[in-house]
Amino acid sequence: MTPAEHSPLIRKLSAFVALSEVELAVLARLHRRRRTFVAGRDIVHQGQSEQTAYILSTGWVCSYKIQADGTRQIVDFQVPGDFLGLRSVLLRTSDHSFEPVVDIEAAEVLTKDLLDAFAETPRLATAILWAASRDEAMVVEHLVGIGRRDADARMAHFLLELGSRLLLVGLGSKAGFECPLTQYHLADALGLSAVHVNRVLRQLRETGLVTFREGHVTFHDLDRLVDLAEFDPAYLDHSGPLLN
Amino acid sequence: MTPAEHSPLIRKLSAFVALSEVELAVLARLHRRRRTFVAGRDIVHQGQSEQTAYILSTGWVCSYKIQADGTRQIVDFQVPGDFLGLRSVLLRTSDHSFEPVVDIEAAEVLTKDLLDAFAETPRLATAILWAASRDEAMVVEHLVGIGRRDADARMAHFLLELGSRLLLVGLGSKAGFECPLTQYHLADALGLSAVHVNRVLRQLRETGLVTFREGHVTFHDLDRLVDLAEFDPAYLDHSGPLLN
DNA sequence: CGCCACTTTGAACCGGCTCAATTAAGGTGG
DNA sequence: CCACCTTAATTGAGCCGGTTCAAAGTGGCG
Numbered sequence: 344m345t346p347a348e349h350s351p352l353i354r355k356l357s358a359f360v361a362l363s364e365v366e367l368a369v370l371a372r373l374h375r376r377r378r379t380f381v382a383g384r385d386i387v388h389q390g391q392s393e394q395t396a397y398i399l400s401t402g403w404v405c406s407y408k409i410q411a412d413g414t415r416q417i418v419d420f421q422v423p424g425d426f427l428g429l430r431s432v433l434l435r436t437s438d439h440s441f442e443p444v445v446d447i448e449a450a451e452v453l454t455k456d457l458l459d460a461f462a463e464t465p466r467l468a469t470a471i472l473w474a475a476s477r478d479e480a481m482v483v484e485h486l487v488g489i490g491r492r493d494a495d496a497r498m499a500h501f502l503l504e505l506g507s508r509l510l511l512v513g514l515g516s517k518a519g520f521e522c523p524l525t526q527y528h529l530a531d532a533l534g535l536s537a538v539h540v541n542r543v544l545r546q547l548r549e550t551g552l553v554t555f556r557e558g559h560v561t562f563h564d565l566d567r568l569v570d571l572a573e574f575d576p577a578y579l580d581h582s583g584p585l586l587n
Numbered sequence: 588m589t590p591a592e593h594s595p596l597i598r599k600l601s602a603f604v605a606l607s608e609v610e611l612a613v614l615a616r617l618h619r620r621r622r623t624f625v626a627g628r629d630i631v632h633q634g635q636s637e638q639t640a641y642i643l644s645t646g647w648v649c650s651y652k653i654q655a656d657g658t659r660q661i662v663d664f665q666v667p668g669d670f671l672g673l674r675s676v677l678l679r680t681s682d683h684s685f686e687p688v689v690d691i692e693a694a695e696v697l698t699k700d701l702l703d704a705f706a707e708t709p710r711l712a713t714a715i716l717w718a719a720s721r722d723e724a725m726v727v728e729h730l731v732g733i734g735r736r737d738a739d740a741r742m743a744h745f746l747l748e749l750g751s752r753l754l755l756v757g758l759g760s761k762a763g764f765e766c767p768l769t770q771y772h773l774a775d776a777l778g779l780s781a782v783h784v785n786r787v788l789r790q791l792r793e794t795g796l797v798t799f800r801e802g803h804v805t806f807h808d809l810d811r812l813v814d815l816a817e818f819d820p821a822y823l824d825h826s827g828p829l830l831n
Numbered sequence: 832c833g834c835c836a837c838t839t840t841g842a843a844c845c846g847g848c849t850c851a852a853t854t855a856a857g858g859t860g861g
Numbered sequence: 862c863c864a865c866c867t868t869a870a871t872t873g874a875g876c877c878g879g880t881t882c883a884a885a886g887t888g889g890c891g
Binding site for chain 2: 408412414415416430433439476479480483484485486487489491534573578
């Protein structure tokens with residue numbers, strides 16, 4: 344079993360940069376403190392400033408903010424290979440909450456271990472920060488979607504983005520992927536009501552573009568879907584981290 | 588004239604961390620290459636990957652993405668003291684465009700100079716990265732606003748945030764600030780139509796909360812405005828950069 | 832003086848919301 | 862194995878916030 348199969352993070356980074364033996368070893372070391380969390384119970388609460396980050400290895404998490412009136416906005420989802428709370432470790436700036444969508448497995452990364460790893464292999468630091476900046480680009484794209492795309496395009500774009508991300512870590516294929524999200528998750532992420540999410544999904548299904556049912560997303564017509572969403576994966580690829 | 592009056596960036600950072608003489612000198616050095624840009628002509632185009640960042644000293648800029656259908660979403664505004672394209676320098680990830688809202692003055696910062704400065708005074712690196720993470724928190728808050736706040740609250744929140752930011756660099760006061768944005772800018776930033784922006788502004792004015800007229804924002808009733816917007820400045824303050 | 836960019840207002844429309852009810856799909860205790 | 866409960870998905874009906882289209886007003890500037 345190659346390291347890439349061990350850790351989705353290693354797999355993701357490897358897709359963009361060739362990691363040396365040393366770097367792989369350092370990465371593996373970061374995976375030592377394994378933790379599990381149950382679905383629905385927050386890992387970090389808004390405002391609470393944590394000293395630890397996590398590398399998600401299995402399951403999905405969402406990061407969100409709750410408003411005073413109780414409405415919730417999901418800012419991003421984390422899938423295997425993604426960091427949780429990386430920024431809050433590096434800059435003590437945690438200002439949203441993390442909720443596991445399903446039971447998850449994650450590696451706890453202490454600030455010290457991370458900084459040590461960065462000191463030991465600066466290329467790894469660059470690669471990880473690159474991944475973080477990619478996450479940020481997704482947040483920006485998300486903002487654009489909510490601000491300027493109608494519900495259908497928004498949903499299409501969202502599903503395509505998720506598909507791309509999962510493909511990178513070996514979950515799912517061009518034909519589709521397993522997706523544990525409820526329609527409430529989709530609603531809170533896309534700035535829609537759950538009811539309308541349901542109608543949008545129905546329409547996408549009936550027009551033969553994509554089906555989301557029983558935890559599985561199936562792409563029926565990628566071309567038309569990309570077209571509807573005006574999906575341009577440039578913001579996900581952007582040339583990989585430049586090393587040295 | 589103190590350095591703080593020279594540069595809004597120095598002023599902003601000084602509000603959160605005491606800068607040493609050396610750090611002030613290094614910062615001053617970063618301000619050497621002065622440039623001007625005229626309103627309306629993009630500084631960096633979407634996709635184009637620039638090697639330089641800028642520190643904005645006077646005027647306003649907006650960063651935005653254009654979609655295929657021509658609609659535009661403004662992701663953020665930069666005001667004096669803010670960096671332009673910091674991320675694209677550090678990580679070669681420019682994926683949006685920058686347009687000066689008015690004629691601006693900015694200092695060009697070459698990648699090399701920035702990295703040298705970071706090497707010379709690591710505390711400065713931390714402080715600047717902290718400012719960058721603050722920008723990011725603003726993008727997240729912006730996302731929440733578009734996704735889950737109605738037009739009135741969205742506008743109120745936006746104006747309050749701008750007020751806070753400007754206060755920090757000595758532009759404007761608790762009573763209001765100069766604002767060169769058109770209602771089209773507001774519309775593209777808030778995900779609304781220009782027509783509706785106009786109506787929202789009228790209502791805020793008529794209910795005695797805030798006036799936006801002839802390039803000037805005047806807060807009439809901060810308490811009620813904060814209340815309407817559910818404005819919690821925590822995401823702007825978050826404890827300052829931790830140094831050493 | 833006349834143009835141009837921006838603001839303002841009205842009227843009609845519609846995308847997405849709310850409220851409400853029904854169905855489907857697990858789990859759980861008995 | 863069934864009765865029950867809970868959570869998620871589904872669908873209908875009516876409403877409303879915000880949009881589009883259209884037109885008029887305002888102010889700065891060459």
